[in-house]
Amino acid sequence: MGGGQKRGRTQRRHFKQSRENVWKHNPKKILPDGPSTDDSNPTWEPFANQNTGFEEYYKEQGIVPEDEWEEFLSLLRKPLPAAFRINASGQFFTDILSQLENDFMKSLEAEVNDEHEIEAIRPLPWYPGNLAWHLNFSRMQIRKNQALERLHEFLKQENEVGNITRQEAVSMVVCAAPGSKTFQLLEIIHQSTEPGLLPNGLVIANDVDVQRCNLLIHQTKRMCSANLIVTNNEAQHFPSCTLTVDHMEAFRGGKEELRANILQFDRVLCDVPCSGDGTLRKAPDIWRKWNAGMGNGVHRLQVEIAMRGIALLKVGGRMVYSTCSMNPVEDEAVVAEILRRSGGSVELVDVSSELPELIRRPGLKTWKVKDKGLWLTTYKDVPIYRRNVILPSMFPSNQTCGGRPVSYDGAQEDVEVLGSTTGKENVTNLRMRDQDYKSKEHETHCGNLQNNKMQTDTGETANKLQEVSSNKSPAAEELDGDSKVEVSGFPLERCLRILPHDQNSGAFFIAVLQKLSHLHASHIKQSNNIRNKVSTTVDFIRKDEHEAEIKPSEDLHHQAVAEAASSAKLTADQSKENSKTNSMCSEVTNSEEVVVCDDGETGQVGKKDVKGKLQIQGRWRGVDPVVLFTDETTINSIRSFYGINECFALDGHLVTRNSDANHVKRIYYISKSVHDVLQLNFRVGQRLKITSLGLKIFERQKPKDGSSPCSFRLSSEGLPLLLPYISKQILCASLVDFQHLLQYRTIKFADFVDASFGEKASNLMSGCCVVVLNEGNQITDNIVADASTIAIVCWKGKTNVSVLVSPLDAKELLERLAVRFGSDRGTLLEENETNSEIDTSKNCEDAESTDGFEMVDQEGF
Ligand SMILES: C[S@@+](CC[C@H](N)C(=O)[O-])C[C@H]1O[C@@H](n2cnc3c(N)ncnc32)[C@H](O)[C@@H]1O
Numbered sequence: 088m089g090g091g092q093k094r095g096r097t098q099r100r101h102f103k104q105s106r107e108n109v110w111k112h113n114p115k116k117i118l119p120d121g122p123s124t125d126d127s128n129p130t131w132e133p134f135a136n137q138n139t140g141f142e143e144y145y146k147e148q149g150i151v152p153e154d155e156w157e158e159f160l161s162l163l164r165k166p167l168p169a170a171f172r173i174n175a176s177g178q179f180f181t182d183i184l185s186q187l188e189n190d191f192m193k194s195l196e197a198e199v200n201d202e203h204e205i206e207a208i209r210p211l212p213w214y215p216g217n218l219a220w221h222l223n224f225s226r227m228q229i230r231k232n233q234a235l236e237r238l239h240e241f242l243k244q245e246n247e248v249g250n251i252t253r254q255e256a257v258s259m260v261v262c263a264a265p266g267s268k269t270f271q272l273l274e275i276i277h278q279s280t281e282p283g284l285l286p287n288g289l290v291i292a293n294d295v296d297v298q299r300c301n302l303l304i305h306q307t308k309r310m311c312s313a314n315l316i317v318t319n320n321e322a323q324h325f326p327s328c329t330l331t332v333d334h335m336e337a338f339r340g341g342k343e344e345l346r347a348n349i350l351q352f353d354r355v356l357c358d359v360p361c362s363g364d365g366t367l368r369k370a371p372d373i374w375r376k377w378n379a380g381m382g383n384g385v386h387r388l389q390v391e392i393a394m395r396g397i398a399l400l401k402v403g404g405r406m407v408y409s410t411c412s413m414n415p416v417e418d419e420a421v422v423a424e425i426l427r428r429s430g431g432s433v434e435l436v437d438v439s440s441e442l443p444e445l446i447r448r449p450g451l452k453t454w455k456v457k458d459k460g461l462w463l464t465t466y467k468d469v470p471i472y473r474r475n476v477i478l479p480s481m482f483p484s485n486q487t488c489g490g491r492p493v494s495y496d497g498a499q500e501d502v503e504v505l506g507s508t509t510g511k512e513n514v515t516n517l518r519m520r521d522q523d524y525k526s527k528e529h530e531t532h533c534g535n536l537q538n539n540k541m542q543t544d545t546g547e548t549a550n551k552l553q554e555v556s557s558n559k560s561p562a563a564e565e566l567d568g569d570s571k572v573e574v575s576g577f578p579l580e581r582c583l584r585i586l587p588h589d590q591n592s593g594a595f596f597i598a599v600l601q602k603l604s605h606l607h608a609s610h611i612k613q614s615n616n617i618r619n620k621v622s623t624t625v626d627f628i629r630k631d632e633h634e635a636e637i638k639p640s641e642d643l644h645h646q647a648v649a650e651a652a653s654s655a656k657l658t659a660d661q662s663k664e665n666s667k668t669n670s671m672c673s674e675v676t677n678s679e680e681v682v683v684c685d686d687g688e689t690g691q692v693g694k695k696d697v698k699g700k701l702q703i704q705g706r707w708r709g710v711d712p713v714v715l716f717t718d719e720t721t722i723n724s725i726r727s728f729y730g731i732n733e734c735f736a737l738d739g740h741l742v743t744r745n746s747d748a749n750h751v752k753r754i755y756y757i758s759k760s761v762h763d764v765l766q767l768n769f770r771v772g773q774r775l776k777i778t779s780l781g782l783k784i785f786e787r788q789k790p791k792d793g794s795s796p797c798s799f800r801l802s803s804e805g806l807p808l809l810l811p812y813i814s815k816q817i818l819c820a821s822l823v824d825f826q827h828l829l830q831y832r833t834i835k836f837a838d839f840v841d842a843s844f845g846e847k848a849s850n851l852m853s854g855c856c857v858v859v860l861n862e863g864n865q866i867t868d869n870i871v872a873d874a875s876t877i878a879i880v881c882w883k884g885k886t887n888v889s890v891l892v893s894p895l896d897a898k899e900l901l902e903r904l905a906v907r908f909g910s911d912r913g914t915l916l917e918e919n920e921t922n923s924e925i926d927t928s929k930n931c932e933d934a935e936s937t938d939g940f941e942m943v944d945q946e947g948f
Contacts, residue, residue: 136164141364141377147462148454150413151586162587166225167368169253170211170592171242173218174270176277176310177250178807178875179903184217186906191238208238213444221591225369248899249309268358269303273310282874283811288353289314289760295321297778304779311804313740314758316765317779319710322357323391325399326774328767348767355396355406359389359421365411365594368587379457382414386481389421390428397425397433400602405436408598413586415454416481418596419579422450424480425600426577432606435581436599446589450582450598453574456481464572483575711744713765713777718748721799725785728797728852730815742781756805757781784809788855794885795854801880803892806857810872816856816883819870820844822908825860828881829897829904833889851883858888860904877904 142160145151151159173180173187187208195207207224210217222229222238229239245251252267269292280286292307292315294300300319307315320326328350362381367373389410396406408425410417426433456463458477463469466479479485582598716722722737731737739762743751757765761780768775784805787798801809820828824839839845848856859870860877872878879900880891890897 136371136374138374138377140379141374144379144457145413147457148415148451150415150448150451150584155588158588159586162591163367165368166227166371167366167593168225168591169222169229169242171220171222171246171251171253172214172267172271173220173251174249174274174310175216175218176274178877179250179907180218182903182906183245183250186241187220188217191241195235195238213442223591244895244899244902248896250899252306267306268356269315270307270310272354272356273307273312273315276314277310277312285758285808286314287760289316289758289764291316291318291352291764291775293318293320293322293325295319300778308783308804311782311807313756313782313808314761315780316761316775316777319776319778322359323388323395325395326771327399328764328771328774348770350399350764350767351401351404352399353401353404355400355404357393357396357406357408359392359408359410359417360385361389361410361412361417362414363411365413365596368593380459382412382416383456383458383477383481386416386420387478389417390424390480393421393425394428397429397600397602398606402602402604404602406600406602408600410596411593412596413584413594415451416456418584418598419450419452419454419575419582420481420483422579422582422598422600423483423575423577424485427480427485429602429606432602432604434601434603435578436601437578437581438583438599439581445585447583447585448589449580450584450596452579453483453572455572483573710776710778712746712773713780714743714746715739715765716741716743716748716751716754718751721748721751724797725799728795728816728854729801729809729813731809732812732814735809735812741784752787753783753802754785754799755781756784756808782808790853790884795852797854800855800882800891801857803880803896806878806880807874810857810859810876810878813857813872816851816854817859817870818844818847818851818856819859819861821861822904825858825877825879826901826904828858828888828890829879829892829901832897833887835887848883848888853883853885855891856881856883856888858890 146156173183177183187210192206192208208220208222211219211221224232224235229235229242242251242253246253252270269290272290276286276288276290290312292303294303294317297319300317304317307317318325329348362377362385363370364373364377364381393406393408396408400406408422412418422435426435456469456477458469458473463477463482465484466477466482469477582596585592585595585597587594717738722741725731726737740756740758742755742757742765743753745751757780764775765777765780768777782805783802785799786802788800789795789798820839821841821844824834824841824844827840828834836845836849839848857878858881859872862877877900882889882891892900
C-alpha cells in the first residue's frame with residue numbers, strides 16, 4: 088500500500104492539532120477579556136479555561152438558567168470523560184459487553200475520582216442495549232492511571248481492530264465524528280439486514296477535507312461494508328446526480344427508468360462545520376480562541392449546506408441538522424432559515440419522546456446577534472457596512488430593513504410579538520433537568536417586550552440608515568434600553584440542546600427535519616435571490632436557464648429535478664472551483680484510495696460520455712477513476728480457485744482504480760446499491776468525486792515460485808462476506824491448531840497437533856487459503872460457514888501454512904478466543920508478541936499482512 092506510512096504521519100500531525108493538550112506552547116498572551124493578542128514573548132502556560140467574552144455571550148443568550156450557570160461553567164472547564172460504543176455488528180460484541188459488565192465494572196469500582204459520578208465505568212442509560220459506555224476519566228487520566236492500565240490496553244486494542252469506536256457520548260445520538268458516526272450509520276443499515284446478506288441501502292459519506300476523508304475511510308474500513316461511498320465534494324454544492332432536462336429528452340416514455348435515476352436520500356445527516364464551542368472540554372484551546380464572530384462567520388455556510396441536504400432528501404425523508412456548538416446563530420437561526428426557505432415543505436419533527444433518558448433542553452425561540460462588541464436584536468440595527476457579514480437569517484424574524492422577511496410569503500408567520508408563544512407546551516415530554524426550565528433571561532426579554540411590539544415601519548428605518556451613514560450605531564442606542572426582542576414563530580423548541588452538566592458530556596445541538604413535499608422551484612430561486620441580496624461579494628449559485636422552464640405543476644419527477652437543479656447546473660460554476668479542488672487532490676497522491684490519475688479512462692462510458700469524461704479529468708484531476716472490473720479471465724480464475732458459488736454475484740460488483748486490468752492490485756466489492764449510484768454517476772458525467780467505495784475483497788499476490796494458479800489472494804476484510812460461498816482452499820482447524828497458527832504465524836504441515844489437518848493442508852493448491860476454527864468439533868468435510876464463523880486468511884506454501892493476518896489482529900483474536908474458551912491467555916499472548924516479529928511474507932511476494940495503514944491515535948484511547 089504505497090504511501091500508507093506517509094499518510095499515517097500526515098494524519099497524525101493533522102489530528103494532533105486538536106488533541107487534548109493543556110500544556111502547550113502558547114505564543115499568545117491570554118487576556119482576561121477573551122481572545123488573545125499578538126505577543127512577542129511566548130510563554131509556556133496552561134490554556135486559559137476562561138473567556139469573559141464567552142461568558143457574557145452565553146449569559147446574554149440565556150442558554151442556561153442563572154442558578155445553573157456556575158455548574159455549567161465548572162463542567163465546561165473539566166476534561167471530557169471518555170466514551171465509546173461497542174460495534175454491535177462485530178463478531179465478538181457479546182463477549183466484549185460481558186467483559187465490560189462482569190470484569191471491568193467490578194474491578195474498577197474503587198477508582199472513582201469525580202464527585203459527579205459514582206461508578207468508574209458505566210453504560211449510558213439512554214443508549215439501547217448497553218452498547219454505549221461512559222468512563223469517568225478523561226483520555227489523559229486513563230493514560231496516566233496505573234489501575235486503569237488494563238482497561239486502557241483493552242480499549243486501545245478493541246478500538247484498533249474495530250470492535251469498539253471511541254465516540255463522544257452526545258454525538259452518538261446521531262451522526263459522524265471522523266468516521267464514527269458514519270460507522271454507526273453503516274451498522275444500522277447492516278443490522279436491519281439478515282446476516283450474510285448485503286443491505287439494500289447505502290451510505291454516502293462526504294467531507295470537503297481530503298485528509299478527513301482518508302481518516303473516515305480508515306475508520307470505516309473496520310466495518311467491512313460493501314455499501315459505503317466516500318466522496319470529497321463541497322457539501323453546499325453536493326452534485327445532484329439527477330438527469331436534467333436535456334437528459335430527459337432521451338428518456339421520453341421511460342419515466343420509470345428515469346425515476347430510478349435520481350439520486351435522492353431517505354436520510355441525510357448534516358453535521359456541519361461549526362465554531363465547536365461544545366467541544367471545549369476536549370479542546371481547551373477554544374477558550375483562548377473563542378469570540379462571537381466565529382458563529383456569525385459560519386452561519387451562511389451552514390444554511391447553504393443544510394439547504395442542499397434538504398434538496399437531496401426524498402419526500403418523507405428525514406434530515407438531522409447537528410452542530411457541536413451552543414451558539415443559537417449556528418443552531419436555531421439555521422433551523423429557522425431552513426424552515427423559512429422551504430416554504431412549508433419541511434417540518435421540524437418533535438422528537439421529545441425519543442431516548443427519554445437523554446437529558447436535553449428545548450431550542451430557543453429568541454436570541455440576539457453580537458457583532459463587533461454590539462448586541463443586535465434585529466437586522467434593522469445592523470449597520471449597512473456590516474450587512475455583508477451579518478445576515479437577516481441570523482435573527483429570529485429574518486426581518487429586513489423594509490420590514491418584511493426576505494424569504495417566501497409564508498415566512499410572515501415566522502414573526503411574532505414576543506410573549507405570545509413560548510412553545511413550552513410542546514416540550515413537556517422532554518426529560519428536563521428542571522421541568523420548569525425557562526431561561527430567566529428569556530423571561531426578562533419577554534417581559535420587556537410585551538409592551539414593545541416589533542417595528543415594521545419604513546420611517547424608522549430611514550432614520551436608522553441616516554444614522555448609519557453619519558457613522559453612529561443605532562443598534563447601540565436601542566440596546567441601551569433593551570427595548571425589543573424578536574421571537575421566532577417556528578416551533579424551535581423541538582430542537583434539542585445538550586449541555587455539559589446535563590449528563591457530564593460535551594455540548595451538542597440537534598434538529599430533526601422531515602421533508603413533506605418537494606421544494607417549490609420558486610423557493611430555490613428565491614433562496615438564490617436572497618443570497619444575491621445579502622451579499623454582493625458571494626455568488627454561490629449560477630443562474631440556471633433550465634430552472635425557469637420547470638413548471639411547479641409538472642409531475643413529481645420534474646419537481647425533484649427542479650430541486651436538484653440548484654446544484655445540478657453547478658457543473659459550470661464548479662470549474663471555478665477547479666484550481667482549489669486540484670490543489671487538494673495533489674495532497675493525496677500517495678494515498679491508497681486517492682492516487683494520481685495518469686489517464687481519464689473509466690472504461691464504462693459510452694460515446695456521449697467520453698466528452699463529459701474529459702471535462703471531468705480537469706475537474707477531478709488527481710483522483711483515479713473508479714473502473715468496473717470486468718476481466719473475465721481473472722474473474723473466472725478466482726471463482727474456480729476458491730470454488731465460489733455461482734449465487735455469489737461477481738459481475739457488476741467488482742471495481743478497481745486502475746483501468747489496466749493487468750496491473751490491477753486491489754479489487755473492491757460493491758453492493759448493488761453502490762453499483763447503481765456509480766452507474767448514475769457515470770451517466771451524469773462523474774459529478775461525484777469518489778475517494779473510496781466498497782470493500783476490498785481481492786489483492787494481487789504472486790507466489791515466489793509461481794506455483795499458485797490464482798494471482799489474487801482473499802483480503803481479510805472481504806472474508807466474512809465471501810466465506811459462506813467458498814468451497815475450495817478451505818480447512819477446518821481444531822482450537823489448539825488455530826491458536827498455534829495465530830501464535831507462531833507459520834507452521835510446518837508436520838507440526839500441527841492434528842496430523843490430519845497437516846495432511847489436508849499439504850494437499851491444498853499452493854496459494855491463498857482459509858482456515859476456519861472448528862468450534863464444535865464438527866465433521867470437517869462439509870464446512871458450513873455463517874456470520875458467526877471464526878476464520879482467517881492464510882497462505883499454503885510448499886512445506887507450511889502461514890497466516891495473512893496482521894500481528895495486531897492475531898493478538899486480538901487470540902485474546903477473544905482465550906476469553907471465550909478459557910485457554911491460557913497469558914502464555915499465548917506473550918508468545919504471540921514474540922512471534923509477531925516473524926516475517927510473515929516469507930512464502931510470497933507482496934504479502935501485506937497488516938494492510939499497511941498506520942494507526943492514528945487521535946480518536947483512539
Ligand atoms: C463538525 S465536523 C463534523 C464532520 C463529521 N461528521 C465528523 O464528525 O467528522 C465538520 C466537518 O465538515 C467538513 N467541512 C467543512 N466545510 C465543508 C464543506 N463546505 N463541505 C463539506 N464538508 C465540509 C470539515 O472538514 C469537518 O470534517
